[in-house]
Amino acid sequence: MAVSPPSSKLLLLLLISSLGWLSTPGSAFIMDRDHMTSSAPLEPHFTECISRDQETFRCWWSPGNFQNLSDPGALRVFYLKKDSPTSEWKECPEYILSNRECFFDVQHTSIWIPYCVQLRSQDNVTYFQEDDCFTVENIVRPDPPVSLNWTLLNISPSGLSYDVMVNWEPPPSADVRAGWMRIEYEIQYRERNTTNWEALEMQPHTQQTIYGLHKGKEYEVHIRCRMQAFTKFGEFSDSIFIQVTEIPSKESVFPLTLVVVFGIVGILILIMLIVISQQHRLMMILLPPVPAPKIKGIDPELLKKGKLEELNFILSGGGMGGLPTYAPDFYQDEPWVEFIEVDAEDPDSGEKEDNQGSDTQRLLSVSQPVSHHMHIGCSNAISFPDDDSGRASCYDPDVPDQDTLMLMATLLPGQPEDREASLNVVERASERGERPLIHTQTGGPQTWVNTDFYAQVSNVMPSGGVVLSPGQQLRIQENTSTTEEETQKTEKESEGNEETDEKKQKELQFQMLVVDPEGSGYTTESSARQISTPPSSPMPDKGYHTIQPQPVETKPAVTAEDNQSPYILPDSPQSQFFAPVADYTVVQEVDSQHSLLLNPPPLQSPPPCLPQHPLKALPAMPVGYITPDLLGNLSP
């Protein structure tokens, strides 16, 4: 039909306005009860119409504020079923007045057909709202599901949380099995005594898993449902409570075996580590090492490098690296060995300080009032040292003081006549009688003796003295000063680098033992120059210094020494000096007959600065060792 646009528009406007006016009072229960606005004249209205199974439905009404209509029978319900244009209003098929309810049974219920309901009072006053029209499928609120229960699904490895499977049955009123209603479910759960519910996702199946519940807490679970793709939910079911307090540890045995296995593996690893780390010690315990043989007199370098000729040369006793058997024979013939008394321990001496641990320190320290007794702490001071280490341990780098000088003097042969010092080199055997000899020397000049502490005892005199091998030197120094020592040291070093042609054929030369106050060890250098003293005459033999003074001989030696030796001050008349006869003679040269030319002590006053070439690189090293570079010197 052709309706003129303006009139249709007007009609529409009227319709809209009327609807707007009508919708505010009363309830639009189809929409939502939230939209209900209460106005003063609340007329009778329908509160709700609900269908539970999509086959029947009920409507409830209330009289509103109209008190005269409060009687349940005062109002009547009429409905209109819009299945044809000629339909009419009919009265409620079944009243339940106690509830103010109108029930529409199956015969009176049609789906997909709009219904409108209205209230009519006795006097035909109609209270009707447009929004009280609906179709039944849109007002369906299913009953809550039934038979809600849960089962424990699994437990986390920590044992603190678990999962639960909740299952239920669809509401019996809803014909889900026939497909008449398609229902989906919503589970909600919360901790007991909290306010917020946690909702899980809606799904149409009759079971659902709740993950991550905590042990010990009690949970409340309930469920509701609705038609799929519809908006209205049914009511919640009754809550069930889930609580797991004691989680059965079926796998308690399993971790135990794991622990045992890991423990064993760990112990095994530990044992392995111990074995590997202490490998050397274990090897030492199980297989003790065989001590290496010490071949005296042969430089292991020779052995390594395979210089057989030199080796043979040495073995045949042709050089300084002679076998030890050679040396004692050499020294035993020396008559002019001197006695050296050494008191290894003298606790009576109050001059000793407590901190002087070793006798050598006392021996060497100049500044300290060392006792008259010389203590050589090392027993092997006169013996052939095997290696450097022995010497070093016996050596004390202290600045030799006056007493030390004295002690030094006692050590070396060629003691001044006014003093007799005897060193008892044999271990701690002190000759009492000879001590005063030392004592007398206290007033004597300060003698500073450079002693080769590893002097060999070549003979023991009947008087008890000990004949030392000529590895010693008597150095007399009045005032030892560090400068002197330094110069001495430097000179020594300079000497060390020089080649000297001075040889002594038959006499061994002294090896000057420099007492290095700085503790860098002492170098025995042939300081034939310095030592070069004429006392060779009183000492016909070489190598031996007897400490028993032979003043006559020593004096010139001293003087001679004074000229040359930086260590010896010129005004030390009493200083004595030995003829430089040394056991440790420096091999200067090898002549054509392959005989070693040693550094002879000069009979005359040697030039003051006669460069001498001490045995190169023959520091406090064991006698008998010739290094290859020394061998180089030996070659003619």
Next chain:
Amino acid sequence: MNMMTVMQQGIWAVSLWPYLLTVSIPLDCKEEQGSLSRCPSISQEKLLDRVIQHAELIYRVSEESCSLFEEMFVPFPLRLQRNQAGYTCITKALPIPSSKSEIQQISDKWLLHSVLMLVQSWIEPLVYLQTTLDRYDDAPDMLLNKTKWVSEKLISLEPGVVVLIKKMLDEGMLTTTNSEQGLFQYDVQPEMLESVMRDYTLLSCFKKDAHKMETLLKLLKCRQTDIYNCA
């Protein structure tokens, strides 16, 4: 509003995703009206299941479309009119049972024919709806997509029902009757509100009929599997 559309698009995509996979497969068979031999034969049960799934999905999407449209275009006071749309629904004249008891009493044939009638009667209006929606200025894409999808699915549903009828009832092919065409009037450039209300009514009616289709088919299925319990 954009957030809502995005959300609804997402919801739509999520909801449709499982169905698309399952339903899209037999479409080729359903569309083949002439020669069934070209399609691999599908069992009756499976076909019925697929048809039911189809109907369920159509209903869901139509419900979402109606909600979208209602939110977007229909003023609040007028939203109640959907409940009164019984008169103006185009399918009101169809002799379709409207209660469970009635449905249980009718035969399979009548059920299937009812479904077919519904499907056939809604194909054209949905196409029309598409055109009118496109005319709106601010119609969200989600709404347009949904209505389009529904329209397409309905079109593909029809041959499926035809095949089902053929299988179940051993009837010959039915030609689509367009007797409803005259009822639908095309207004050239209607007023906006009028158009809105008409479309709104259309969507509501279609939603109702989609639900009807789904329910009918499900009852039919129940009857097929377990006739005694579905009575």
